[in-house]
Amino acid sequence: MFKAELSDSNILKTSFDAISSIVDEVQIQTDSEGMRLDALDRSHITFVHLELKASLFDEYVCDVPEKINIDTDEFMRVLKRAKSQDRVLMSVDDNNFIITFEGDATRTFKIRLIDIEYDNPTPPQIDHPTSFKVRFSILKDSINDIDIFSDKIALEVDEDYFIASADGDFGDASIKYLHGENINEHVKSLFSLEKIREMLKADKFSEEAEIRLGSDMPLSLILNMVTGDGNLSFLLAPRLESDE
Amino acid sequence: MFKAELSDSNILKTSFDAISSIVDEVQIQTDSEGMRLDALDRSHITFVHLELKASLFDEYVCDVPEKINIDTDEFMRVLKRAKSQDRVLMSVDDNNFIITFEGDATRTFKIRLIDIEYDNPTPPQIDHPTSFKVRFSILKDSINDIDIFSDKIALEVDEDYFIASADGDFGDASIKYLHGENINEHVKSLFSLEKIREMLKADKFSEEAEIRLGSDMPLSLILNMVTGDGNLSFLLAPRLESDE
Amino acid sequence: MFKAELSDSNILKTSFDAISSIVDEVQIQTDSEGMRLDALDRSHITFVHLELKASLFDEYVCDVPEKINIDTDEFMRVLKRAKSQDRVLMSVDDNNFIITFEGDATRTFKIRLIDIEYDNPTPPQIDHPTSFKVRFSILKDSINDIDIFSDKIALEVDEDYFIASADGDFGDASIKYLHGENINEHVKSLFSLEKIREMLKADKFSEEAEIRLGSDMPLSLILNMVTGDGNLSFLLAPRLESDE
Numbered sequence: 001m002f003k004a005e006l007s008d009s010n011i012l013k014t015s016f017d018a019i020s021s022i023v024d025e026v027q028i029q030t031d032s033e034g035m036r037l038d039a040l041d042r043s044h045i046t047f048v049h050l051e052l053k054a055s056l057f058d059e060y061v062c063d064v065p066e067k068i069n070i071d072t073d074e075f076m077r078v079l080k081r082a083k084s085q086d087r088v089l090m091s092v093d094d095n096n097f098i099i100t101f102e103g104d105a106t107r108t109f110k111i112r113l114i115d116i117e118y119d120n121p122t123p124p125q126i127d128h129p130t131s132f133k134v135r136f137s138i139l140k141d142s143i144n145d146i147d148i149f150s151d152k153i154a155l156e157v158d159e160d161y162f163i164a165s166a167d168g169d170f171g172d173a174s175i176k177y178l179h180g181e182n183i184n185e186h187v188k189s190l191f192s193l194e195k196i197r198e199m200l201k202a203d204k205f206s207e208e209a210e211i212r213l214g215s216d217m218p219l220s221l222i223l224n225m226v227t228g229d230g231n232l233s234f235l236l237a238p239r240l241e242s243d244e
Numbered sequence: 245m246f247k248a249e250l251s252d253s254n255i256l257k258t259s260f261d262a263i264s265s266i267v268d269e270v271q272i273q274t275d276s277e278g279m280r281l282d283a284l285d286r287s288h289i290t291f292v293h294l295e296l297k298a299s300l301f302d303e304y305v306c307d308v309p310e311k312i313n314i315d316t317d318e319f320m321r322v323l324k325r326a327k328s329q330d331r332v333l334m335s336v337d338d339n340n341f342i343i344t345f346e347g348d349a350t351r352t353f354k355i356r357l358i359d360i361e362y363d364n365p366t367p368p369q370i371d372h373p374t375s376f377k378v379r380f381s382i383l384k385d386s387i388n389d390i391d392i393f394s395d396k397i398a399l400e401v402d403e404d405y406f407i408a409s410a411d412g413d414f415g416d417a418s419i420k421y422l423h424g425e426n427i428n429e430h431v432k433s434l435f436s437l438e439k440i441r442e443m444l445k446a447d448k449f450s451e452e453a454e455i456r457l458g459s460d461m462p463l464s465l466i467l468n469m470v471t472g473d474g475n476l477s478f479l480l481a482p483r484l485e486s487d488e
Numbered sequence: 489m490f491k492a493e494l495s496d497s498n499i500l501k502t503s504f505d506a507i508s509s510i511v512d513e514v515q516i517q518t519d520s521e522g523m524r525l526d527a528l529d530r531s532h533i534t535f536v537h538l539e540l541k542a543s544l545f546d547e548y549v550c551d552v553p554e555k556i557n558i559d560t561d562e563f564m565r566v567l568k569r570a571k572s573q574d575r576v577l578m579s580v581d582d583n584n585f586i587i588t589f590e591g592d593a594t595r596t597f598k599i600r601l602i603d604i605e606y607d608n609p610t611p612p613q614i615d616h617p618t619s620f621k622v623r624f625s626i627l628k629d630s631i632n633d634i635d636i637f638s639d640k641i642a643l644e645v646d647e648d649y650f651i652a653s654a655d656g657d658f659g660d661a662s663i664k665y666l667h668g669e670n671i672n673e674h675v676k677s678l679f680s681l682e683k684i685r686e687m688l689k690a691d692k693f694s695e696e697a698e699i700r701l702g703s704d705m706p707l708s709l710i711l712n713m714v715t716g717d718g719n720l721s722f723l724l725a726p727r728l729e730s731d732e
Contacts (some may be wrong), residue, residue, distance in 0.1 A: 074414055077392045081385075096415070105382050105421040108390055112414055138593050141569075145595055148565045170562055171584070171600050177593040318658055321636045325629075340659070349626050349665040351633055356659050 002030045002066045004090045005059040009082035009101075011225070015050055016079055020072035021198040022046050022234075027118045031065040034230075042122045047235040049123055054096035056229035058087075060237040070097050071115050077231075078109045089094050109140055124235060128212035128220060130157050132181040136203050138162075142175045143197050149173050153196060156188040157213050165191075178200060187215040199234045206232075216240060246274045246310045248334045249303040253326035253345075255469070258286045259294055259476050260323055264316035265442040266290050266478075271362045272341075275309040278474075284365045289477040293367050293440050300473035302331075305346050313323035313360050325354045330357055368479060372456035372464060374401050376425040382406075387441050393417050396483060397440060400432040401457050412435075431459040433482040443478045450476075460484060489555045490518045492578045493547040497570035497589075499713070502692035502719050503538055504567055508560035509686040510534050512724075514587075515606045519553040522718075526597040528609045533724040534683055537611050544717035546575075557604045558585050566597045612723060616700035616708060618645050624691050626650075630663045631685050637661050638729060641684060644676040645701050654681075673705045677726040687722045694720075704728060 009017030019026065023039040030036075034053040040046070054060040065135035078099050082088060086101040087196040104163045129232070142164035157179070165174035196219075205223040212220035222233040250256070258308045263270065274280075278297040284290070294427040320449040322343050326332060330345040340354035388407035393412030400407040401466070410420035440463075449467040456464035466477040494500070507514065507570075511527040518602040522541040528534070542548040556729075566587050570576060572708070584598035630652035634641045637656030644651040653662035693711040700708035712719040 071414070074392070078415075079391070081389050104379065105385065105419050107385065107419045108417070109389070109392070110416040135592065141593065141595065145597070146570050148562070148569070148597070169600075170559070171566075171595070172598040175593050175595045315658070318636070318689050322659075325633050326637070348623070349629065351629065351663045352661070353633070353636070354660040356657075 001061060001063055002068075002090075002092050003059065003061045004030075004057045006034070006056070006088040006090075007058050008084075009079060009086060009088045010084070010204050011052070011056070011121060011230065012088065013079045013082065014202050015073060016076045018199055018202035018232070018234075019048055019050065020076040021201060022048055023072060025048050026072055027116070028068040028070065029065065029120070030062045030068065032062050034060070038121050045192070045237045046198070047121065047123055048199075049233045050230075052230040053228075056225070056227070066092055067118070068092055068097050069114050069118060070111055071114055073237070074111050075099075078111060081107070081109075088231070105126060110137065111218055113212050120129075123233075124218075126212075126214075126218060126220065126235070128142065128217065129185050130183050130187055130214065131210060131212045132157060132162065132179050132183060133208050134162055134177065135212050136200075136207055136209050139164075139196075139209060140200055143193055143200060144150060145173045145175055146193055151193050152190055153193045154188055154190050155213055155219060156186070156212070157211075158186040159183055162211070175219060187213050188216075189213060189216055189219060190212055191219055191236055192239055195236055199236065202232055245305060245307055245350050246273075246312075246334075246336050247303065247305040248279070248301045250300070250334075251302050251320040251333040252328075253323060253332045254328070255296070255300070255331060255474065256332065257323045257326065259447050260316060260320050261476075262443055262446035262476070263292055263294065265445055266292055267316060268315065269358060269360055270316055271360070271455050272312040273309065273364070274306045274312065276306055278304070282365050282367060289436070289481045290442070291365065291367055292443075293477045294474075295476075296474040297377060297472075300469070300471070310336055311362070312336055312341050313358050313362060314355055315358055318355045319343075322355060325351070325353075355430065367477075368462075370415050370456075370462060370464065370479070372433055372461060373429050373456050374427050374458070375454060375456045376401060376406065376427060377452050377454050378406055378421065378423065378463075380444075380451055380453050382419070382421050383408075383440075383453060384444055384447060387437055387444060389417045389419055390437055396434055397437045398432055398434050399455070399457055399463060401427055401428070401455075402430040403427055406455070430445050431461075433457060433460055433463065434484070435463055435480055436483055439480055445481065446476055489549060489551055490556075490578075491547065492518075492523070492545045494544070494570075494576040494578075495546050496508065497567060497574060497576045498572070498692050499540070499544070499718065501567045501570065501578065503689050504560060504564045506687055506690035506720070506722075507536055507538065508564040509689060510536055511560060513602060513604055514560055515604070515608060515627050516556040516558065517553065518550045518556065518610070520550050521671055522548070523524050525694050526609050526611060532678070533688070533725045535609065535611055536687075536692050536717075537721045539720075540718040541716075544713070544715070554580055555606070556580055557602050557606060558586050558599055559602055562599045563587075566599060569595070569597075577601065578670065589626060609691040611721075612706075614700075614702075614706060614708065614723070616702050616705060617673050618671050618675055619698060619700045620645060620667050620671060621696050621698050622650055622665065622667065624688075624695055626663070626682075627652075627697060628688055628691060631681055631688060632659045633663055634681055639681050640678055641681045642676055642678050643699070643701055643707060644674070645671055645699075646674040647671055650699070675705075677704055677707060678728070679707055681722055685726055687724065690720055 086103040089100040146166045150166035210222040219236045330347040333344040390410045394410035454466040463480045547567045574591040577588040589595045638654035698710040707724045
């Protein structure tokens with residue numbers, strides 16, 4: 001039996017807003033410690049990991065581990081119907097993932113479970129030379145700034161600055177942010193703007209993002225809840241210059 | 245001669261927002277008691293009745309009854325241009341329905357009268373087994389919730405609950421609302437979601453809706469102004485299960 | 489060398505919102521007195537003139553006059569990325585017009601200069617019989633009101649009123665505004681609604697517009713900054729009745 005109750009739907013909304021734009025189907029795994037999912041997009045470019053600990057929930061019961069296979073778009077369409085003051089209840093029966101919003105009325109949605117053979121992917125272990133924190137708003141600005149001139153974005157960090165930039169035919173854009181961290185290397189990688197945009201839909205998960213970068217290495221973007229009750233992380237393969 | 249003056253355009257705006265999505269043309273009838281219209285949509289599924297009593301208006305003159313035949317879309321486009329602080333004046337000449345908004349400037353719109361042979365439909369008399377009140381916001385939530393999984397909505401009432409629900413291929417949705425009224429029957433009818441959506445555009449007419457339901461009977465939705473100065477009501481034919 | 493620094497991007501945003509919808513390319517001319525541009529749209533219907541005096545800027549340096557030829561759409565896309573609290577810096581190098589927004593991060597955009605043979609047009613000198621001031625909001629309302637029934641707008645002024653009007657097949661609209669100025673003539677001209685809509689995008693330049701009108705003469709629309717630090721003006725050719 002699995003049952004979880006939340007007083008705020010925003011964490012679910014913001015994380016599945018990003019997840020549903022990256023992968024069509026996921027397997028949510030529940031056990032006594034909480035809910036978890038690992039997924040890899042079809043083109044094997046983005047890996048996403050979500051963990052919501054039992055402590056996040058007002059009530060959480062899971063005596064036997066469950067695997068909940070669902071269509072992420074359907075779940076997102078349901079989550080969008082939550083109001084900020086609604087309590088959210090999640091459970092599962094043989095055929096459905098059941099989500100209930102309790103407010104003025106009780107609104108129950110049953111999303112059909114899907115039949116997927118799921119080899120749960122394991123997150124690649126990567127040893128990045130740099131790690132630093134950036135305000136989420138800086139990342140959002142960067143992709144929208146870059147979007148004027150290019151569909152690729154270079155992310156770069158040196159002793160002083162985190163820099164997002166792009167060269168286009170009609171112009172260049174660059175965003176420079178003084179990070180104030182202890183970094184001794186200068187690394188740079190190129191990424192798809194569109195893929196970064198998908199990840200950044202999770203902007204209400206945390207006000208700050210941890211970024212791990214290397215030269216021509218995947219980007220690791222880690223969002224931790226302030227309370228420590230959950231995290232959402234992404235790993236995005238770089239674009240190589242020869243892709244251009 | 246017909247002349248009517250209103251200090252607030254919202255009642256007109258919200259009712260014609262619904263009416264113009266249901267019927268293309270209407271005949272507004274005016275007499276010393278007020279303005280009134282009855283209309284039936286082309287497919288004979290929705291009947292709409294609007295009544296605005298003379299007492300609603302700051303000034304109201306109508307010595308000889310008039311029949312004002314107009315295109316509802318044109319009227320709605322004009323009404324949308326009203327600002328909340330504008331006074332609204334309505335009158336009629338041989339060729340036009342004249343609407344004036346008085347604010348910083350005086351803005352006058354003349355909508356051509358149209359030539360329709362109009363057999364004013366009489367509202368069907370239906371004896372529903374149940375009648376109860378529901379907050380308008382509950383109805384709006386219901387159609388948007390149901391929309392995720394189906395284009396049909398079942399409305400149901402029993403001793404305790406008003407229930408809107410739908411079964412779809414990818415999931416189910418149901419909205420349960422404790423009505424707190426004295427109801428001794430359990431009735432249920434199925435309706436087109438789209439047709440209900442049209443009626444619910446009139447959401448600023450009243451915060452509360454009176455619903456009358458039976459089993460496989462038309463839905464009656466009645467909106468009364470708190471002040472008692474007007475009412476807007478709809479009658480919607482049910483969809484039979486064999487429609488599916 | 490040219491360098492200009494502004495604490496508020498709104499004047500640039502609002503003026504180029506209008507300018508970029510009228511002309512695709514412009515030549516901005518800078519000298520010690522400020523920035524200036526004159527442009528004529530492709531169909532020779534609208535003439536636009538912008539002047540931003542050196543006094544408008546927090547810092548302004550221009551020892552040698554420059555001609556900055558740019559694509560107005562690219563510039564507008566960059567300007568839209570400015571936040572209200574950002575400082576705006578403009579400069580130029582051999583190949584680029586450089587715009588920097590300074591806020592939480594430093595965001596630099598380089599827009600490629602374009603190669604245009606530019607015979608800078610001189611504004612036609614026209615002697616209008618009437619001149620009066622109108623609140624910008626009245627003009628905006630007028631075009632949106634007229635839009636219901638026509639794609640042409642008649643602008644008219646007499647001793648008492650400024651009147652915008654149109655006759656359409658399905659109805660008429662007219663906006664009457666008591667101008668309170670000393671006008672002794674009655675003049676009227678007809679214009680393209682779409683062309684006026686383009687000019688009115690500059691609605692944050694000034695709360696008031698100076699209008700100069702004649703009979704079947706171009707419309708002159710002049711926006712002056714309250715501080716006297718700049719002006720944006722448009723001259724729009726009339727549509728003759730035989731155009732219809």
